[in-house]
Amino acid sequence: MTQSYFVAALMSSVVTAILAYLIHRFYAARAAARLREESDVRIDALAQTHARRTEETGQEEQARQALEAAIADLRDDLARQIATTDEVRVALKTAVEEKDQWTQQAKQIADEASRLKSLAATFERWHEQMISLMTQNQDMHAKNHELSAIVRHVVIVSLNASIEAARAGPAGRGFAVVASEVRELAARSEELSKSYRNSLHRNDLTTTTTFQDIQAGGKMITASLGSVEALAHQLQSKLH
């Protein structure tokens, strides 16, 4: 009896144990299933997150590549601009040097024009020679005038000689021929004197107008040089 009780108790214990085990297995299986579901959900979430991150990473990679390309372009631009700046700097330096040269040349032109204005004195010196020439002409006028007076006197003398020769009759015939010759020579001398006087007047006019042309031309050149000098000064002050 006791043994039966023991067996029964053992059997009930075994059954209870089996039952507890089964219950445990059941709940364990349910917990495992729930954990698996939760894990799958998490895995899916993590997969989605991973996929998103992967996509974002790809986008970031593209953005990085684009930025690197832009940086490379900017670097190229910068290099080109540096090269251009260097060229501009060289050109500016050249321009500044040329400007200095032009300023120097403008100053030289102004100085040269100023110096050449002293040519006016040369032209005036030439003009002064006119006075000397005209004085000589006046002297020749006076001598010609004296010659003309002498010729007029000779004409009168020859006329008187002709009258005296006529009074002398046949004896004075030869003398009359001589008086006539003298009168003819005096008339030719008078014509020559008139012609010489005309030549002197023409010479006076030609000399005066020529030397006045020289004087006026000199003033014209001096005035023109003054304009050149003023323009050179203006250019010089603009270049400064």
Added chain:
Amino acid sequence: MISSQAKDSIERIFYKAAQARLPMAPGDVCGIVAIKPNSAGAKDRTEGLTEGRAGDGGASRAGKPQTHTGQVVVLTISGILFRLMLLLHFNEDDSTRDYFVKDDAQSTFEEIVAEISNLCCGAMNQELLRYFPDLGMSTPYMLSAQCVPHLEDLKPSYLSSYAIQLGDSVHIVATLCVCADGPIDFVADVTAVEESSGELELF
């Protein structure tokens, strides 16, 4: 060589300069008439004369300077392509001396007429400078009036004489002679009012 309008322009410029500079007093009448070539006396030509100064025929009356006696004042304006000579023949009678000398005891008649001629030529020079930027003018010089006919020997492109009457009794003969080395053509506008007058030009 010199176009007809350039000749007219030179004549207009001369008329303006003579009327502005030759009278000693601003109110004095200044009549100018052109003397036709080869004519025995001055014959009136009214075209181009300023209103109120022409048509009286005074310059052609007796009393004008004898053509080839006395002295003339000669002045030259030089340009690159031409030279213009102005010869002014002043009568040396008492009325002319009185008109120009007046009470000036320090200057001779020759000095005064040389100065007046210089002013007249200077006014022409100023006017011509508007059309020819490069010009220069000489100082005046006295020559015998017998030199005037020899202007033809210079082979001028333009030669013209004018009888000028100042007031009632002063007569002057002016001769313009232009020798050109190239074509001269311009139209002068002499209507502009003169900015200043009366200043002396030093020579």
